[in-house]
Amino acid sequence: xxxxxxxxxxxxxxxxxxxxxxxxxxxLTRVMRRMRVHRGEAGIRGPQFQVLTVLADMGPMSPSAxxxxxxxxxxxxxxxxxxxxxxxxxxxxxxxxxxxQVVIALTSAGLREVKETRRRRDEWLAQGLxxxxxxxxxxxxxxxxxxxxLAAS
Amino acid sequence: xxxxxxxxxxxxxxxxxxxxxxxxxxxLTRVMRRMRVHRGEAGIRGPQFQVLTVLADMGPMSPSAxxxxxxxxxxxxxxxxxxxxxxxxxxxxxxxxxxxQVVIALTSAGLREVKETRRRRDEWLAQGLxxxxxxxxxxxxxxxxxxxxLAAS
DNA sequence: TATTGTTATACTCTATAACTATA
DNA sequence: TATAGTTATAGAGTATAACAATA
Numbered sequence: 001x002x003x004x005x006x007x008x009x010x011x012x013x014x015x016x017x018x019x020x021x022x023x024x025x026x027x028l029t030r031v032m033r034r035m036r037v038h039r040g041e042a043g044i045r046g047p048q049f050q051v052l053t054v055l056a057d058m059g060p061m062s063p064s065a066x067x068x069x070x071x072x073x074x075x076x077x078x079x080x081x082x083x084x085x086x087x088x089x090x091x092x093x094x095x096x097x098x099x100x101q102v103v104i105a106l107t108s109a110g111l112r113e114v115k116e117t118r119r120r121r122d123e124w125l126a127q128g129l130x131x132x133x134x135x136x137x138x139x140x141x142x143x144x145x146x147x148x149x150l151a152a153s
Numbered sequence: 154x155x156x157x158x159x160x161x162x163x164x165x166x167x168x169x170x171x172x173x174x175x176x177x178x179x180x181l182t183r184v185m186r187r188m189r190v191h192r193g194e195a196g197i198r199g200p201q202f203q204v205l206t207v208l209a210d211m212g213p214m215s216p217s218a219x220x221x222x223x224x225x226x227x228x229x230x231x232x233x234x235x236x237x238x239x240x241x242x243x244x245x246x247x248x249x250x251x252x253x254q255v256v257i258a259l260t261s262a263g264l265r266e267v268k269e270t271r272r273r274r275d276e277w278l279a280q281g282l283x284x285x286x287x288x289x290x291x292x293x294x295x296x297x298x299x300x301x302x303l304a305a306s
Numbered sequence: 307t308a309t310t311g312t313t314a315t316a317c318t319c320t321a322t323a324a325c326t327a328t329a
Numbered sequence: 330t331a332t333a334g335t336t337a338t339a340g341a342g343t344a345t346a347a348c349a350a351t352a
Contacts, residue, residue, distance in 0.1 A: 075320085098329075
């Protein structure tokens with residue numbers, strides 16, 4: 001068997017698109033808020049971390065590309081990048097051929113921050129996930145990919 | 154088989170709690186942002202809608218109970234309730250025996266708003282979900298319940 | 307004293323509109 | 330003219346700290 005059986009009985013109605021939408025949204029909202037509580041004391045925030053992660057995984061790119069990737073408008077990305085630059089986690093580089101463009105690249109401190117933050121920031125979530133069964137984790141992993149496809153559509 | 158096969162190949166590593174946590178968080182963040190974009194024009198916002206939904210589903214309750222339910226601090230709920238009251242969607246009632254407490258109740262306009270908003274607000278998500286296979290929706294429904302359990306823990 | 311709720315204040319994140327520099 | 334990015338401004342949502350009223 002390559003995937004999990006549902007861990008609870010599912011009413012047929014729960015998988016109707018409309019009901020599922022409401023239900024999913026509530027669940028997502030609560031998990032997001034719960035995670036926010038647990039990032040507290042030190043370290044960078046969600047949007048900042050997401051940007052560092054993208055840079056770490058995909059290499060240097062322009063603010064526009066970052067904004068599009070994160071589905072925010074350019075001014076929002078300008079602020080996020082500025083805060084990361086101020087913290088020394090990213091640096092600006094000149095674009096090879098187009099002087100309008102800016103290339104944002106991770107610094108070594110930024111890479112270190114990604115690694116450390118990845119561990120700390122997901123502590124609560126990872127701990128919660130570790131208490132699930134393997135089948136439940138597989139369900140979440142599948143759901144994660146479906147959700148990402150939805151978000152990209 | 155009672156559940157979906159994965160829609161993509163799942164690497165074993167992807168279900169390790171730590172990696173899954175990072176992955177899930179990215180997916181959740183993007184879906185949330187995507188939904189925020191698509192609620193725009195008219196109607197009430199996320200936190201406001203959540204409160205109306207809770208009141209509609211569970212009946213009148215105090216601001217403290219609402220805050221706890223939504224996992225926000227009391228001042229945040231004060232503001233949300235105030236905006237809903239101003240809009241005429243909820244009203245304050247005196248508590249039967251404790252004059253410190255306030256009871257927040259849905260008005261008929263509030264109930265109407267819940268119904269209309271429920272439909273409109275989830276239009277994008279529901280439409281996206283309708284394009285998935287039944288198996289994928291079952292995966293998301295299962296995931297939704299797992300996530301809600303996580304958020305409550 | 308403890309609890310419920312509000313007010314005051316500040317911060318993060320986001321958006322739209324207007325602007326600058328370069329293509 | 331069009332594009333990349335920034336600045337200016339505004340608004341939602343959240344938090345902590347301090348306060349008022351009631352138990």
